[in-house]
Amino acid sequence: MAGETITSFYAHDHDQLDGYFKNFQTLKRKNYPQAKENFKKFKSGLQRHIAWEEEILFPLFEEKTGMTDGGPTFVMREEHRQIKALLEEVHKKVQRQNPESDQEEQQLWDVLKQHNHKEEAILYPAIDHVASDEEREAVFEKMKTIQSGPDSP
Numbered sequence: 001m002a003g004e005t006i007t008s009f010y011a012h013d014h015d016q017l018d019g020y021f022k023n024f025q026t027l028k029r030k031n032y033p034q035a036k037e038n039f040k041k042f043k044s045g046l047q048r049h050i051a052w053e054e055e056i057l058f059p060l061f062e063e064k065t066g067m068t069d070g071g072p073t074f075v076m077r078e079e080h081r082q083i084k085a086l087l088e089e090v091h092k093k094v095q096r097q098n099p100e101s102d103q104e105e106q107q108l109w110d111v112l113k114q115h116n117h118k119e120e121a122i123l124y125p126a127i128d129h130v131a132s133d134e135e136r137e138a139v140f141e142k143m144k145t146i147q148s149g150p151d152s153p
């Protein structure tokens with residue numbers, strides 16, 4: 001991944017995950033098995049994405065800037081907890097093949113959208129700014145050790 005920035009890689013991953021979620025929503029009242037496949041990809045991909053951030057990316061930012069409690073990664077970790085709880089709400093309905101999860105999906109989408117926007121506009125560029133090329137490459141290397149979500153459906 002030579003030359004790839006944290007911002008471009010992670011923003012692309014957000015877009016890919018958004019696509020799975022949108023497919024799930026479009027398909028859930030037409031073809032539930034296909035919708036469910038998309039939800040699984042969304043859920044495990046999002047869990048992996050959050051693990052990459054919390055275990056690899058944010059610690060680098062915290063180490064380089066000394067900002068921990070009260071800093072931007074602290075806020076992002078809080079939002080991850082909200083996102084995971086809402087993801088679980090939708091997941092419970094998906095497990096029962098119940099498509100009536102519009103409200104939970106909307107809540108999840110609202111939190112996720114503004115969260116991703118803050119990361120793409122502020123946090124990722126800040127990490128690209130403080131990290132050396134070697135440190136950025138090390139992030140991409142370490143990411144290979146986390147392949148999927150801890151409890152993929």
Ligand SMILES: [Fe+2]
Nearest residue numbers: 050053076119
């Ligand atoms: Fe995040």
Ligand SMILES: [Fe+2]
Nearest residue numbers: 010053116119
């Ligand atoms: Fe993210």
